[in-house]
Amino acid sequence: MNPEIKSYFPILNQEINGHPLVYLDSAATSQKPTSVIEALKEYYEFDNSNVHRGVHTLGNRATEKYEGAREKVQQFIKANSTQEIVFLRGTTTAINLVAQSYGRANVEEGDEIVITYMEHHSNIIPWQQLAKERGAVLKYIELEEDGTISLENVRAAITDRTKIVSMVYVSNVLGTMNPVKEVAKIAHEHGAVMMVDGAQAAPHLKIDVQDLDCDFFAFSGHKMVGPTGIGVLYGKKHLLEAMEPVEFGGEMIDFVGLYDSTWKELPWKFEGGTPIIAGAVGLAAAIDFLQEIGLDEIEKHEHHMAAMAMDKMSKIEGLDIYGPTDPAKRAGIVTFNLKEVHPHDVATVLDMSGIAVRAGHHCAQPLMKWLDVTATARASFYLYNDESDIDRLVEGLRSAKEYFSDVF
Template identity: 65%
Template sequence: MMNAEKLRRDFPILFQEVNDEPLIYLDNAATTQKPKQVLEALAHYYETDNANVHRGVHTLAERATKDYEAAREKVRQFIHAKETAEILFTRGTTTSLNWVAKSFVDAFVKEGDEIVISYMEHHSNIIPWQQLAKKKRAILKYIQITEDGFLDLEDAKKQITEKTAIVSIAHVSNVLGVINPIDELVTLAHAKGAVMVVDGAQAVPHMPVDVQQLDVDFYAFSGHKMCGPTGIGVLYGKREWLEQMEPVEFGGEMIDFVHLQDSTWKELPWKFEAGTPNIAGAIALGSAIDYLTAIGLEAIHQYEAELVDYCLPKLKAIDGLTVYGPQNSEDHTGVIAFNLEGLHPHDVATALDMEGVAVRAGHHCAQPLLTYLNVPATARASFYFYNTKDDADRLIEAILATKEFFKNGAI
């Protein structure tokens, strides 16, 4: 059984006071905290192995290259890809999705083709497709959401047609806290000859993911949302598609040979990684994967479900509080978006911060979704495995104190 109290000791940042209150960090959907093992991996690289990869033959360069490529293998195992050639290091989910839109999809989408996404997508899984649709005169379509906050599969069957070239959907919503049925969407997309792209930023840190079992064509995620550092991410792509893609960036490291008027590219995956990569970030991501694997992704998933099962009913019992997305804890991930009647989410988040409770407030880079829900913004609490039921209680207490303050002017 997972021991959250023990695990949280690995996270130095959690043991501080904010506004004279113990920090309760509930903004994990935005970014997660880093365990000391990951921080030590970053420091170790810079203190002992700092050198460029793939280029030098001296000892430091060879050690850096070995650890960098070892991290790629850890990613492959973590998401169960077939081979390391299918694992590309990027800056994060946003970069990964842009690479697919700019390089792969741009090459074969033509005027009149359809690109299908949903109303619950993060901006990073909307804007690249908007730009592509404008450039190619393609048609961007949205799958609707049911009244209880789920992706509408019946509407998906209508939106995905013989003209659909791309279907791109979030595995887990960063606002509604739902896990989308990627396997069913893959079946729908492939039946129409479409390519399936998945934004896995909110899924990979919280649950087991097997890209081969899902049969997705592309899968993107970020290191900083899974206990790794910022500035490092992953794009998984099936070899058959990556072979057809042209690099998005050009320069050193990704070339095979440079002639005066033309150049040739390295083999996968290096043809996509131009210049000096985020070596320290990749190595530290590998350390984060080691850390999460030792805990167990299934254990993390089950523990977060227990936290939500504990917290969600308490939130819903607060008079004037609205929870968005599924109303049953079994259908909810650790992401819970809510509003307090009569209060702007920014005021709520500011008041909670005065109590030491860190939550998110705003549109969460999902403005089409909030427009669809007919709200300008929400507050959002998001849990991870180092959070506890005591953290959930502190959240409830802080919300009740906030209500009292805005009602009577005192906390």
């Protein structure tokens, strides 16, 4: 990876507690390059206007940028049409839309919804609520000991009563990369649809929704060097066309009468109110940045970082690492615990050395229960991290271990 990449991210050029910042929390949110920041600044300085409504110059410029971003997303994930690209607040909103619209219309009492133990809460709670509302059965695919899933267990969980299968592409805790293409094939054999939570995949892997043959795919801009508050739901056109909106108001309507209304065509019927215009502009700039670097290079770099981190961290006595031991089966996420030290304490000591890691349940409490822990610490790597960041992390962990050994 180009060593100059760090310089593209101005936030990284600072000290925290007197030490140069090492940012290892990109799975929560990524940092933003200058090009994305400048794209947002330029939009607000020169093009700020509402879209689709006015005929003046600023309105036309804003509309061109907003719809241009949709085209860029379509190409980025290789969707068939811009009509299959819906702009929303993020992955959470996208999954909720599918659950509330497609789910309510197609799931009946006794039907099954299948997910895994490694899901983020945003890919659990919407299905829990749908199952309660419709009298459906929520089922979980069993995990292997290393935190992966086997297709044998997938086939055991999915039946002819299954209506929806929803699965994370890359686990935000274990880093596990799931075989979503193969799972989608099994789901379709039983007449079910496949929803993919791509929040941790889109920033790091080349995505081809047609090759995956998933029915829905969701991801968020802020995890892929874009701004917060913008996300994408991809859905196969025939499915989106049959779905009803769940949010109503301006922008998404065709005709409004006193007692009835009709909706715009795809994708605008799902984008009620003033849309996330600046967010879409920033997302387009983020896609440009990632494609200039190359998703293949990013994926290769992260596998290298994960392998190196696990190798060096495994030499620390009393440190447990969770998830696949084979770096080829995981993204750039290493989740760990120091024995007898709470992960919040580990993260606090690391922060005193300028090292930012995540600590807690990572919005994955069922997975914490499966791991038989209450919380973990997590280091997540991205394109702007390098080997010196790993060395700083390992040094910080050794210091934390020594500190708590002296305390206790």
